[in-house]
Each structure stands twice: as C-alpha cells, then as structure tokens.
C-alpha cells in the first residue's frame with residue numbers, strides 16, 4: 001500500500017541551533033542532501049501532481065522561520081519546490097505549542113515570508129490553528145481547527161489550500177472525515193493506518209521524516225525505496241509514538257508556557 005505513494009521527504013527544522021529532539025537537520029547537511037539528490041537526477045513535484053520516475057515530494061512541517069532562512073535559498077538554486085504546513089495560530093510567533101527544554105524557542109514564519117514562499121511557487125498547507133492533538137477535541141473545536149486554518153491561509157496567500165498535515169501525525173476516522181467535509185483534497189501523515197477509510201477522491205501521502213543523523217545514503221534508499229527503507233519506516237513509527245510525548249509533557253508542564 002505505502003509503495004503507491006510518491007517518495008516524500010519530511011523535514012521540520014533546518015537550523016544550526018540544536019535542540020533535544022531528533023527532527024532537525026543542520027543547514028550544511030541539508031544543503032549537501034539536496035545537492036546530492038539533484039545531482040542524482042531527482043526533481044520535486046507538489047502534492048496532487050503525478051510523479052514521474054525520479055520525482056519526489058519535499059515537505060516541511062510546522063512552518064519554522066529557519067525554513068525560509070536556510071532551506072529556501074538552497075532549494076531556489078536547485079529549482080526545487082516544497083509544501084510547508086502551517087499552524088496558523090503561530091504565524092509570526094514562537095513555538096509555544098511544543099515542549100521546551102532550557103527555554104529554547106523557535107520562531108515561525110512571518111506573514112510576509114509565507115506570502116513570498118507562496119509567490120515563489122511553494123505550496124502552502126494547513127497544520128491546523130493551534131497544533132493540538134486533534135483526537136482530544138470536541139466536534140466543534142475540531143471543525144474550527146481544520147476549517148479556520150484553511151480560510152486564514154487562503155486569505156493570506158490567495159492560494160487554494162487543499163492539503164492538511166495532522167499535528168503529531170495523529171488522526172482517526174473522525175479527523176479524516178472532518179478534513180474531507182471542510183474541503184481538503186489530501187493529507188500528509190507519517191504513518192499509514194489501514195483501519196481508516198479514506199473517502200473516494202481524497203489522497204493520503206505517507207512521508208518519511210529526515211532525522212538529525214540521516215545520512216545521504218539512507219535518504220537515497222528512501223527515495224528509491226530499497227534496502228533499509230522498511231527498517232526506517234519501523235523506526236519512524238517509534239518516533240511518531242514518542243512525539244505523543246510532547247503532548248503529555250506539555251500537559252504536565254503547561255505552566256512553562
């Protein structure tokens with residue numbers, strides 16, 4: 001089932017500043033990764049487009065400012081386009097939704113940066129309004145998170161917002177159904193769930209996260225989907241399980257906000 005999706009690389013932060021988590025990549029490593037992929041003949045497509053051979057999706061979750069600073073210039077040089085998923089309640093603000101060790105906060109993209117990326121041909125997607133665990137919300141809260149982020153991004157960029165990524169990769173049938181009802185045509189998730197019915201005409205893309213230590217060799221195996229790729233998928237399930245730790249942590253230390 002997963003092999004029917006085009007290969008998709010998912011990044012979070014591209015930053016020289018470290019943090020405790022594993023979902024960040026240093027700018028020089030990111031540059032090397034993208035240049036190596038380009039030299040091997042790969043190019044990017046955007047969600048909803050049909051992939052040719054050697055085409056892949058490049059995805060950024062959370063919409064950090066560092067994407068604009070460190071990833072965008074590299075990608076422009078290579079003529080690569082990406083989709084970036086934005087939690088709209090944090091545009092121009094810092095990542096208070098995430099747990100913080102040692103008080104480290106990361107800035108999100110500003111309105112102006114978002115508009116520039118959109119004009120440069122990047123696709124903008126919704127990552128809800130407040131980056132909360134959607135499974136915990138009432139129906140009306142869920143609808144507000146999913147529809148509110150879409151209309152804000154449409155107003156801001158003038159782009160039709162058709163894709164959503166669920167915070168912490170957490171979704172169920174109810175979340176999926178609301179996304180469909182609110183006009184999305186597709187979702188990106190880190191894990192495929194065979195128990196969830198995906199409505200006709202809706203697309204789900206399963207993306208492979210790139211971690212701090214991901215070597216170019218592994219990234220190429222992900223793109224080609226050969227040896228080592230399935231082990232990576234198993235590891236990703238583990239990390240996705242631990243991203244739920246962020247939610248628990250935040251509940252325990254919510255005074256930290």
Ligand SMILES: [Zn+2]
Nearest residue numbers: 061062167168
């Ligand atoms: Zn996120």
